[in-house]
Amino acid sequence: MPAFALEPEQTAWCARLRTLAAQRLRPLADKGEPGRVNRPLVAELGRLGLISRLFDSGALALCLMRESLAYACTEAETALALQGLGAHPVHAHGTPAQRERWLPRVADGTAIAAFALSExxxxSDAAALALRADGEEAEDAQGAETRRDAALGGGPVAEADGPRRWRLTGEKCWISNAPEADFYTVFARTTPGAGARGVTAFLVPADRPGLTGTALEMLSPHPLGTLGLDAVPVTADDVLGETDRGFRVAMGTLNLFRPSVGAFAVGMAQAALDATLDHTRRRDAFGGKLMDLQTVAHQVAEMALRTEAARLMVYAAATAYDAAAPDVPRRAAMAKLLATETAQYVVDTAVQLHGARALRRGHLLEHLYREVRAPRIYEGASEVQRGIIAKELYATHAASHTPREAP
Incomplete structure (x- = not known):
């Protein structure tokens, strides 16, 4: 399917999602407490079958869901996305026992998931994480050295060479759904000094001894907090994927969700654009309507242009992910970067054209103004996305071009 066109049934599905969001999800969101997990809202997402779609649909379907929900109810969109972000490592890398225990409860909205990477x-420098996973079983010096060399060299690490039990010690910060989640995908350092190759992903239930958390009061209304881990016990049964290969788990999850962060941003931008079209068409100013002023009309045209460009890049990145294209990291970074920066511009311009009314508490644009800032930071800040894009471009260029010798 071309990235620039949606099938009629996809367009109709998006319209149904916007209606569901406005009629069934928005009322639940309005009853929620800002900065807290809204469990009734998550449960309704489960009853509607939207959370289960996170695991049986592709990246494009995920983007369409997030864009459609964001247009009518950003809280519902974020609740859905956080379930997916926290549980996707279990879906993609979990053992049968892990999947059986947690995924049905995530899908029906009775278990809250969280993705605990940042510290x-x-x-943004995820490879520098310092939360320690201290092995409890002793290794002899030769075994430890072999294990470290294998981690640094990228080779497989034999299970017999490493511990089967660990204690997690350290702190996580800026974790969505913390400290109210029922389980966390926690990334910890199992091999000191190995950079990205010494990180392991663990599935950590919230009731593990030594795990504590504190909610943070943030500008955006979705739940965010810190986690403290004081010798939290985990075993080989809690590992997601392979020991010392957790960075792949993290990056695989982010490559899927980064384009859909862009879709979230596009949904907000479209909502701001539509609100601006309605306002400028009705608002009297200087003997006519605001829309009659050329400077206003040109600003609205620019808002629409950027929103559509961002939408197309998001769809292209999602389509590339579903096709297992080799350039997914670059496309995902481009989509997130362009869409989040675009949404910031569109919402800010919409506020300017609405005037003071847009800054009043409870106005749609006041809400979007608080929501739109965070996506430029989380899941890799805009500066990180530019770094990824440049790195991928140079790598591709080097692989496909033979340097010319100087005459």
Whole structure:
């Protein structure tokens, strides 16, 4: 399917989602407490079958869901996305026992998932995370050295060479759904000094001893908090994927969800654009309507242009992911970067054209103005996306071009 066109049934499905969001999800969102997990809202997403779609649909379907929900109810969109972000590593890398225990409860909205990657000193630089996974079973010096060399060299690490039990010690910060989640996908350092190759992903239920958390009051209304891990016990049965291969789990999850963060941004941008079209068409100003002023008309045209360009890039990145294209990291980074920066511009311009009324508490644009800022930071800040894009471009260029020798 071309990235620039949707089938009629997809367009109709998006319209139904917007209606569901307005009629069934918006009322539940309005009853929720900002900064707290809205369990009735998550449960309704489960009853509607939307959470289960996260695991049986592709990236494009995920983007269409997030864009459609964001247009009518950003809280519902975020609740859906956080369930997917926290549970996708279990779906993609979990053992049968892990999947059987948690995924049905995530899908029906009775278990809240969270993705715990960021730390106070390792946000955008995820490979620098410092939360320790201290092995409890002793290794002899030769076994430890073999294990470390294998991790640094990228080779397989034999299970017999490493511990089967660990204690997690450290802090996670800026974790969505913390501290109210029922389980966390926690990324910890199992091999010191190995960078990205020494990280392991663990599935950590919230009731594990030594796991505590604190909610943070943030500008955006979705739940966010810190986690403290004081010798939290985990075993080989809690590992997601392979020991020392957790960075792949993290990046695989982010490559899927980054384009859909862009879809979230596009949904907000479209809502702001439509609100602006309605306002400027009705608002009297200087003997006519606001829309009659050329400077206003040109601003609205620019808002629409950027929104559509971002939408097309998001769809292209999602289509590339579903086709298992080799350039997914670059496309995902481009989609997130362009869409989130575009949404910031469109919402800000919409506020300017609405004037003071848009800053009043409870106005749609006041809400969007608080929501739109965070996506430029989380799941890789805009600066990180530019770094990914440049790295991928140079790698592709080097692989496909033979340097010319100087004459």
């Amino acid at each position: 106070p000193g390792a946000g």
